[in-house]
Amino acid sequence: MVEINLPKEKNHDADDKLLWNGTYKIIRDQPYGSPVDESHDAVDGSNDAVNKMIETMVENRDIECGISCFRGSLLQKFANKKAFVIAYGICSLMLTASAGYYIAIGSTLEKIFKISSVTAALISNGNNIGLLITCNVLSYCANKGHKPRWMAAGLFIMTISCCLFFLTHIIYGPGQDLKHLTNNDHSDLSIKTIMLHQRIASLCHDKEFNTSTLHYDHSKDGNIGAQMILFTARFLHGISDAVLFSLGLAYMDDNIKKSKIPILIGISYLIKMAGPSIGFQFSAITLSKFILLNSTPSITPNDPRWLGAWWLGWIVFSVIIFIMACIMMCFPKTLPRAEARRLLALRINQSNDNNNDKNNNNNDTNKEVKEVVSFWSTIEAFIRLAKNKTLVCINIASVLFVFGYCPFWYHVVKYIEVVYQLSASVSASETGNVSLWCGGLGIILSGIIVATFKPSARYLAGFNAFSCGIACLGILSYTFINCAANENQIIQMKAVTSNSGRLLTCTDSCTCEFSKYNPICTEDNRTFVSPCHAGCQHFTTGEDGSITYTKCSCVNSKDQGLPSEIYDNHLPSPTERLGTAKPGACKVDCTDQKDLFMIVFSVITFIVSAGAVPSFLLSLRCVDKRDKALTMGVNLAIIGLFALMISPIIFARIFDDTCLFWGKTNTSSGNCWLYDSGKLRYRFNLISAAFVGVGTFFYMAVWYLVRDLKIFDDEKNRAVRF
Structure with a gap:
């Protein structure tokens, strides 16, 4: 039995088993040391109790905003979840926007520094390498530390990354x-x-x-020094991504009520989708400016030799991210209300020693924790995952799909430039619009539909197979959307x-x-x-x-x-x-063909984005509760190693193999200035469709295997199934 009452007068009798929080008294019956259940109604519902507890927590630096001598009541007003979510959202937006910006300026970097598409893909992979390495280090170092300051350190690293991009322009110029x-x-x-x-x-x-x-x-043609600086900048970008996204979600999970976490995760997915779109749109502005701002160009942005002011965006990103890093480092180690709920929950749980079932559950939980930290139990967990046919099929399908569809994340701007003879700025702008509106709408609608109708596992798996199949057909249709005028011109030039x-x-x-x-x-x-x-x-x-x-x-x-x-x-x-x-x-004039391509691309982007939520739910529900965290880590590692790192290089090689005219340098073939767009169109899309098509068959296998899988707790009680 637990009471939380407002006393008429304080009684500090030592024999009275009462704990004072300043104004409220909480009867304690349970020994100290029992696990804390922050979801208790008395904790979540008693805002007054939480507020009074906060008033008693004095001289606790873990809940104070600021750093060193920069503290005070003014900063403390921002020690709340709303301020953190806003700051974290802006930081995430800037990092994902900078990633989209880099993709959009990729072809410009190839022209300036005279590098092939494969070399550019290898440089870009610095991001994935930094991400994978840092994820492993963070699991040992940063998880128990001051997470906002670790995130601020990651943002400062990202600031250095942006400065390195700008420094490359300062050192090597436009050529x-x-x-x-x-x-x-x-x-x-x-x-x-x-x-x-x-x-x-x-x-x-x-x-x-x-x-x-x-x-x-x-x-200065094809200077290896410039390539090393660009790779280092991408590597630091990957480190920053790993620090911010992993610790940011962990910090929210530690400090925000569990009932609100799914909403925040959905918002984070939406930000990750909107960020690259903003980066594309921003690149459209900077690339429309000539790389030498104080010069008057004799060519227009539609000329393939045009080089936009790619460096300008990194100045803006570095300033904004530096400011956000300073703000992020001022957040406390623990938000005050979260710490107050933890203390209240601790006292409440200490009064529940008669709840044997709960104690048994806690004992089981403790055993699970011990099992995770044990080396041999970890090996056993990997074996369990390897024997899980559903999970294996999901992972294989995900790798194949990402491998085949990844080129339309990394190379779509360059593809539109080559096949439909558009400038880099126009290509980036149109791609950004599609990613923002169609991709964002797909994620939002799928989340609403799944939350409202709670479809069974088979419907979720069936939709994944459907979306993958539609993507395959759409990619195949790209092979028929060609610009005859452009290809005829290239045939004449090829002669x-x-x-x-x-x-x-x-x-x-x-x-x-x-x-x-x-x-x-x-x-x-x-x-x-x-x-x-x-x-x-x-x-x-x-x-x-x-x-x-x-x-x-x-x-x-x-x-x-x-x-x-x-x-x-x-x-x-x-x-x-x-x-x-x-x-x-x-x-x-390839306007009609480009418009048709963008329509098909929009439909595919919408359907593919809508499949993100079902795929995530299936991955979580097909494994034991104790293996969920490991499952997410394994899935990320597999996709990163076998898809995100390899696919961009393979498809970059396709670009290089269809090159007709290389800008030669003293040391290498340099960058490609003219591609055989017809040959590129067939090779690029057919190979992509092949991987996505094979992935569709594995999603069909998932549909067969999840016939008895329960996604929602009340699934058996519903008379009508979606």
Whole structure:
């Protein structure tokens, strides 16, 4: 029997078995040391009792907001769950937004630092490596410590990561290729000379032409130092992710009522979905700005050579995350109300020694805890999980699905750029909209439906199989959504392009092996990868600074006047009339095909997101209660090792294998400037659909195996099943 009454007067009789909390008295009957049950009605329902208990907890630094001398009543007002949830939500949003931002600027980084898609994927994997390593370390170090300060440390690490990205731009700059793509009136004679030499180098030269006289410095092309800095930044990003997300959920579980935890977990899932979308949208703004903010570019964002101000976003992220780190470190080790509930619950449970059933349950719980910390019991737990057919099928299906669908998280922006000839900023913006609205709506609706109708395990597994099958069919449909105008243009460019030089007889006298990607559009509306590949022997500069390439042996045209200043590479002028060309690729319109792709992509994103909740519930319910935590850890490790780390590299290799024109450097092939979009479209989507399709069959096996699995406690009492 437990009483909580407001006394008329205090009685401090030593023989009276009463504990005073300041105003309330709680009768104690149970010996000290019994487990605390914070879900007791007397604790959850007595806000006054909790408030009075808080008033008595003086000189307890564990519940005080602030750090060192920065404490006080003003800060203490924020020592509550609402303030923490808001701060944690902003921190999570910034970390996931920065992850989406990095994905969106991936193709820009490849162009600037002249790295292949595979190399870019390996750099990106630094995040997964840091995440996996840190998760193991945290289980031993940070779990029992001051969690908000550990999270603040993780945020400070993320600030360093953002600064490293910006530092890479400061050290290596935009590259020398960008200098001749501006209309600035350079006062520096050396810069004007470099620009002139680069334009001359792009022309058709005979084999005896000495390119060393152009004085172009390749020393910064494909610099390994830049790659190491980027990898380190991604590694630190992974550490920050592991610290914030694991300890953040643990802190909420320790300090917030258990009945409210599912809601908060749902909010965290929604934030993780919204964060990358915000990152995509933010990248659309920064990438639309030229990488040299103080320069006027001579090309538009639709030009494949355009490089946006990718570094600008990291300044914003670093400032916001640093501020949030300072705020996070001020939260107490334990929230005051949580500590008050714990003390009240301790006193209440000490009065319940007559509850034998509860004591037996506690003894069983203690045995389970001892079993977990035992080495051999852990081995036995792994064996139990390995023998669980349902869990094995779920894990295999998850790995296969994530492996096949992962490319549409990591490479979808670049895929849209290549196949539908859109700029990086537009691709990132449209992808962000789909992820935010369709993905978020799918998670919210599935959570509401599952909570309302409480479907059986078979319905949940059936929906997973259905969503996986729909995703497979949708990915297959991508192979038929092509832009014919773009692919026809690439076929024409492919005819005069190879990694070893030229193929057409009209460029027999030209040596184009080391020509840089400098697309031109001829007057007969054909695109060539460089003036050399079109056989252009001269270029002229108009009064407005515009460039016109002339005497192009692969272009037939009428006679053209040659205005202003003319630069000749000393090749003999042919007797036939030759055509002209303008810088930049010929425009193609793929709007209709892109819109159709985005519609299908939106539907698939919605359905796939809706399957997240059923998959999570099945994974938890198909194992013993004592194995749930281990199950989540094993699932995360398996997906991380066999899907998230390998899949981006495999599909990046597909991009590299379909490359038609590499930007060569002194030490490597550099980055790819032109892809065979038709070949890429088939290989990318068919391989992805194959993995997702096989995963569908394993989800069908799960549907068969969960016929007797109970998901909800009241499932047998419901007359109507969903």
